[in-house]
Amino acid sequence: xxxxxxxxxxxxxxxxxxxxxxxxxxxxxxxxxxxxxxxxxxxxxxxxxxxxxxxxxxxxxxxxxxxxxxxxxxxxxxxxxxxxxxxxxxxxxxxxxxxxxxxxxxxxxxxxxxxxxxxxxxxxxxxxxxxxxxxxxxxxxxxxxxxxxxxxxxxxxxxxxxxxxxxxxxxxxxxxxxxxxxxxxxxxxxxxxxxxxxxxxxxxxxxxxxxxxxxxxxxxxxxxxxxxxxxxxxxxxxxxxxxxxxxxxxxxxxxxxxxxxxxxxxxxxxxxxxxxxxxxxxxxxxxxxxxxxxxxxxxxxxxxxxxxxxxxxxxxxxxxxxxxxxxxxxxxxxxxxxx
Numbered sequence: 059x060x061x062x063x064x065x066x067x068x069x070x071x072x073x074x075x076x077x078x079x080x081x082x083x084x085x086x087x088x089x090x091x092x093x094x095x096x097x098x099x100x101x102x103x104x105x106x107x108x109x110x111x112x113x114x115x116x117x118x119x120x121x122x123x124x125x126x127x128x129x130x131x132x133x134x135x136x137x138x139x140x141x142x143x144x145x146x147x148x149x150x151x152x153x154x155x156x157x158x159x160x161x162x163x164x165x166x167x168x169x170x171x172x173x174x175x176x177x178x179x180x181x182x183x184x185x186x187x188x189x190x191x192x193x194x195x196x197x198x199x200x201x202x203x204x205x206x207x208x209x210x211x212x213x214x215x216x217x218x219x220x221x222x223x224x225x226x227x228x229x230x231x232x233x234x235x236x237x238x239x240x241x242x243x244x245x246x247x248x249x250x251x252x253x254x255x256x257x258x259x260x261x262x263x264x265x266x267x268x269x270x271x272x273x274x275x276x277x278x279x280x281x282x283x284x285x286x287x288x289x290x291x292x293x294x295x296x297x298x299x300x301x302x303x304x305x306x307x308x309x310x311x312x313x314x315x316x317x318x319x320x321x322x323x324x325x326x327x328x329x330x331x332x333x334x335x336x337x338x339x340x341x342x343x344x345x346x347x348x349x350x351x352x353x354x355x356x357x358x359x360x361x362x363x364x365x366x367x368x369x370x371x372x373x374x375x376x377x378x379x380x381x382x383x384x385x386x387x388x389x390x391x392x393x394x395x396x397x
Contacts, residue, residue, distance in 0.1 A: 093287035095276070097254045098326075103172045103244060106187065111241035115224045119242025120393045122235065127210055129200035130156070136193065136200075136239070139165045142390035145330030146246060151338030155198040162198075162304065164338030167331040170289045170324055172244040179320045179336045181295060182310045190239035191232070204232050211235070216396040246390075248326040252383040264383055271380025274373055279350070281377075283363050290325035290384070298349075299360030302337055318359045329382045343381050347374050 105111070111119075122128060123136045139153045140146040146168035152160040163179050177183040183192060193199040194207065211217045211230045221230045224238070253272075255263035264272065275281045284292050295307040297318040308317030320336040334340040340349055349355070351374065354364035369377070 092276075092282040093292070095253075095257070095282065095286065095290070096288040097257055098170060098173055098247065098249050098288040100247070100249070105244075106185075106237075106240075111237075111244070112224065114220070115238055115241045116245055117393065118220045118224055119238035119240070121220070121396045122239050123242050124392055125395065127214075128194050128202055128207065130202045130206065134200060137392075139193070139199075140168050142392070145169065145327045147331035149332065151333050151341075156201040157198075163336050164333065166323055167327065168243060168246050169248045169327045170246070172247060173289055175293055176321065180306045180310045181321050186240040186243055187236040190243060191236045207235065208232065214396065220396065246388075248384075248386045248388060251326065251386040253380075254386070256383075265379060267376045267379035268383045269380075270372075271376035271378070271383075274369070274377050275380055278373070279347075279367055279369060279377060280363065281350075284322045285325050291322045293322065295319035295321055296361045296363070297357075297359050298335070298364055299353075299355030299357045300335060300337060300339065301355055301357040304336065306336065318357065319361075325381065325384050327385045329385050343378050344374065347377050 103110075123140075126132050126135045126138075128135060139148045141148055148165045151164060152162075153165050155161050166179065171177065171186055171189070174186070175184075177186065177189040178192070183189045191204075194202050195204060208230055211221075217230060218228065221234055221238075222228050225234045227234065252263050252268070275285075282290075284294070284296055286292055295316060297306075297320070300318070302318075305317045307319040307321075308314060323334075328334075329343060332342055334343070334346050340346045347369070350364070351367045351369045353366040354360045
């Protein structure tokens with residue numbers, strides 16, 4: 059079985075996660091073949107019902123996403139931490155929790171989750187519907203019990219009308235709330251960057267600096283060993299040697315060999331969503347590249363792929379130029395609040 063096939067097998071069934079972790083451990087990191095860089099194909103998006111959501115369902119999900127009524131104190135929405143003006147991140151190293159202390163991990167961007175198979179930094183979540191509700195009900199985030207959320211939304215005439223129209227059900231429930239939010243999240247896609255124009259045949263689309271950066275990305279810098287495929291992520295878990303107590307994937311699977319490993323984030327629109335890493339410790343793309351150039355963090359649990367790169371100052375500038383070419387120009391329209 060190829061390395062890619064072994065990784066793909068991990069997405070087949072929720073009940074074989076631990077076995078999949080052991081399969082992944084059997085794949086030597088240095089032998090993994092990078093998937094080719096490409097433009098994401100909307101035909102590859104897997105929908106729970108095997109068909110794309112209706113425009114009405116997407117609109118409803120967007121209204122929920124921007125609505126502070128999804129939080130217990132009516133003081134934050136999904137968009138409070140996933141701000142479209144900040145690449146659907148929040149610009150902070152770590153967001154404040156519901157009691158104003160920092161959350162455990164940095165808020166990731168939401169772009170191109172439609173193609174993901176596992177979610178969150180530690181891969182504990184296996185569906186976008188589950189991911190959509192997780193921060194809503196999490197005590198440290200929006201802190202909204204489902205029963206209270208259902209009751210609150212059922213008291214809003216506009217929501218009752220919208221949910222009835224979309225789901226033919228007068229009762230607003232957890233399942234439909236998750237479906238609507240996930241329908242909206244699947245529309246947050248980035249597929250038309252300068253790099254995509256280059257892939258489509260316009261070889262003048264990339265600047266000379268970005269073209270050199272692409273060669274470095276796939277060559278000397280070895281970025282594509284983990285950031286590969288259409289969304290620049292192998293959807294696997296790696297340790298970069300960051301020295302903190304967060305066990306990441308190992309804490310989910312109770313497998314010590316996976317301690318301190320975290321999911322490889324995608325890179326589309328990456329220039330908009332600083333800071334970076336699961337702990338938000340790198341403030342800029344330049345600092346991220348210098349981190350890798352120095353061989354990663356100081357902890358001794360890092361992957362064998364993470365090693366000093368010997369990049370020059372021009373190499374670093376060229377890689378930043380290439381990463382900037384992965385941004386596209388989506389216009390996100392914030393919906394009118396429903397009443």
